[in-house]
Amino acid sequence: MRLIVAEKPSLARAIADALPGSIRREEGALHAGDSVVTWCLGHLLEQAPPDAYDPAYKQWRLDHLPIVPTRWQLAPRPKARGQLSVIRRLLKQAGEVVHAGDPDREGQLLVQEVIEYLGWKGPVARLLISDLNRPAVQRALGRLEDNARYQPLYRAAESRSRADWLYGINLTRAWTLTGRQAGHDGVLSVGRVQTPVLGLVVRRDAEIRNFSPYPFHVLWVDLAVANGQLRAWWQPGETQRLDDQGRLLERAPAEALAARLPGAEGQLSALENRQKRQSAPLPYSLSALQVDAARRFGLSAQAVLDICQRLYERHKLITYPRSDCRYLPKEHLAQARSTLTSACGQDETLRGWLAGADFTLRSRAWDDKKVGAHHALAPTGKPAEPGRLEQAEADVFRLIARNVLAQFYPPLVAREVKAEFTILGERFRSSGQELLQPGWKPLFTTRDEAPALPSMTEGEACRVVDCGIEDRETRPPEPFTDASLIKAMMNIARYVDDPEVRRTLREHDGLGTEATRAGIIETLIDRGYLVRQKKTLRATRLGGGLIASLPEAASRPERTALWEQRLADIAERDENPAPFLASLIEDLAGLLASADADRLRQALSAAQGEAAAAPMPRRRKTTGKRRRSPAGRTRRKPRTSG
Structure with missing residues (x-):
């Protein structure tokens, strides 16, 4: 039996539909001919908590820091045990295994770590799918690769996960405990990406506040x-x-x-x-789409990501959305007329634009050399029926289709x-x-x-x-909005003075990724560091105080540039990850030594923000265990990655 492990149920269904034979369903899997397709639910595993390494770490103490595992462990996420049991049972019956994670660094990690965690020792094939329509999936099934080819990508993703854990766990505990000494009773979360993003907003707000017009x-x-x-x-x-x-x-x-x-x-x-x-402007990457949709329709970055996921998974109208690429493969050019005619024929606006397209033209968008794991967002060819789409879904789909149609218009x-x-x-x-x-x-x-x-x-x-x-x-700079903050994260090199770091940030797509930028903004809001005022994003007193209390290096993007450079060397040049993690651990010692209760107390007291006091973070649904704070109140375990 061939077992195909997909990243999520929607991808599993698309694979099963493309396989020969009828489909038989069972809990957690789909049978099609001699193949069984099962799935993850995003990450089924996560880095184990500190107390998995030593029960003493359950209590937060400064003298425990830095916490550095000697042998890394993964743990099932709270709701993952049932699906892990399904995959474990199917692996025992399998003669061959196919990895069908999304075609990117995180997709490589989340399926492979499950296969390895459950003890599979045999060879693994790699299935790369960026378009859920049946013909595209069938083509992908016909060109499976050896998963061994993607081991450097896996090691880079694994190193990123471990590094984010080390950075987030240690600095969050250090600043939270120092915050209690300074009189702040709450978690102060610090992350390698979220904190520099917060720093952008805090510094912009300070520029506005301190601006003297003339x-x-x-x-x-x-x-x-x-x-x-x-x-x-x-x-x-x-x-x-x-x-x-x-x-x-x-x-x-x-x-x-x-x-x-x-x-x-x-x-x-x-x-x-x-x-x-x-x-014509190039077809969209996710971030470029988020910027335009925010400006045109007032949609938040997270709303655009959610809409794109529905257009991709539920409606199957667009290709893989979490792409950082704005170019299309040459092989798509031959089918472009039929694809766009089918996709746009039922929408009046798109039909009008389609009528003016000249499919003998070829723009700079068709360039295999600039297409990596993903290509730009594009219609799949499935007809977009306006009556089946919400207004926001139709609006976003039109933007995606428009930018591809524009490639067939003259300059x-x-x-x-x-x-x-x-x-x-x-x-x-x-x-x-x-x-x-x-x-x-x-x-x-x-x-x-x-x-x-x-x-x-x-x-x-x-x-x-x-x-x-x-x-x-003269006028002060404008406060950040979803659109301008996403654009700043995409073009973070503009906020860096060092030319070498600027070059690295330009090469590695800025701060965060297409898949995480919207979530970073929402996380900062949830944690009470940012507030959304109409269409603007402003720092709270808590957010401003946290940035003021941290070493400047922790709130600026240079660290991410250096990380991405090292991770790229691991992914693309198969370098050993050990020196990267060793240098991070050395760096952590200096950062932890700078935690100071007096400085934090002064920073929180002096901070200015959009609220007289920091708003309480919005409560998330969670199945994680709670721990008791020293004061006896219940506090949720913080997320520390990012």
Whole structure:
């Protein structure tokens, strides 16, 4: 008997449907011909708690830290025992085993750790599926690989899991216990990814809070030229008092010039005229989709992830959603016309866009060299029936389909004009754009473009017909929203000074992963570190105090960059994980030594945030055991990974 172990029930059903023969169901498994398909429920196993290594660790004490297992252990999750028993029984009957985890680092880990935990010693094949539709699954079943090829990926994922445990368990215990000494009765959770994300928000809030606005002044002129009229803006010289962005800080020079300008004549002293071609935006990765859906529909990052999971698992309308890639395999190009025609035919908006698509075109999106374990989100070809979708599901599906359809539209072609005029010895600039060929643009916006500048010739005369001064004020940075925080996590290199670290963060997709970014935001809210105010995300006093009390290195993204670099070396170059974990343990000693009750007390007292006091974390449903705090109150065990 061949046993196929899928990552989740929806994938197991898709595999069983693609196998020859009728399907027979039993508890925890599906029989199809000579194959049996069973499944995990996400992670069935987790890193064992500290007291599994020593019962003394059940009590939180500073003199126990750092806790470092000498021989790592896994433990079943509370609701996993039943399904683990099913897989154990089926493994005893199996002649061959197929690993069908999702095609990424975590997918490799969560199925393989179960197979190994339950004692299977035979060979394992690897089944990689990113599209749940039957033809795609059948193709994948026809090209099984040796799972041994993916051992480096497994070791990298296992190392990441152990490192997150070491980091989260030790720092969370240290800061929680120090917090009690400082008078804070509650868990202070610290994580390798969640804490730098919180740091982004805390520092942005501080920039807004400490921002001191100042006035600046802008002088404009309306100019008559041979073929029409346009507006231009004065460019003050270095003799004026300017800020670092060239803005005029004193009104008097603008007033003096404005008094002389009415009716003044000048000439077009410089003209730059160039044609610009712009290709369509690429198909979506999950994070890019979360950013756009937040801006367009006001959906939270978690809501977009949940919708995508339903579109993938329940409706089977899109390919694997938790992708960090924005490119598509070349083999998909040949079926693109039939796939999109089938997918878009029942939606009026998509049908209109489909009618304008030219399937003889080929964009830069089709590039096998840029496709890794996943490819970009795309329709599977199953018809999207609007009546079966919730409004938000239909909205998100249209975005996904639109970005793929846009690959079959010509580029946007525009004429960009930059003009500089000399009047009374002063420089005035104007710019404009004329849309020559809209290309893919109508799929993305219905707004009219700004009017183009009239046609002009360098050296021609101009005359001032009106002028005015606008008094403006500098503005603080905008607070984070779901969209801008996800974008910041994607482009975290912008927040790092070290060029080597910046390069690593760009290469390894920033802070967090496509699958975890939305959950990180929700976790920070649940733990009382962030609050959602309308569409913005703000730090609470608790969140601000925690960041202020930690060593700066713990609240910045550089550590993640270094981790990802080491994990990539393990996954891609098959390096030994031991030195990575050893360096982390050495690093932990320094971080733990910096825990200080007085500093934490001062930080919590001085912290400013969106609430007078930190809100109580929202209660999660859990089946985990509770422990008694020293004060006798019940407290939930904190999640410490991430």
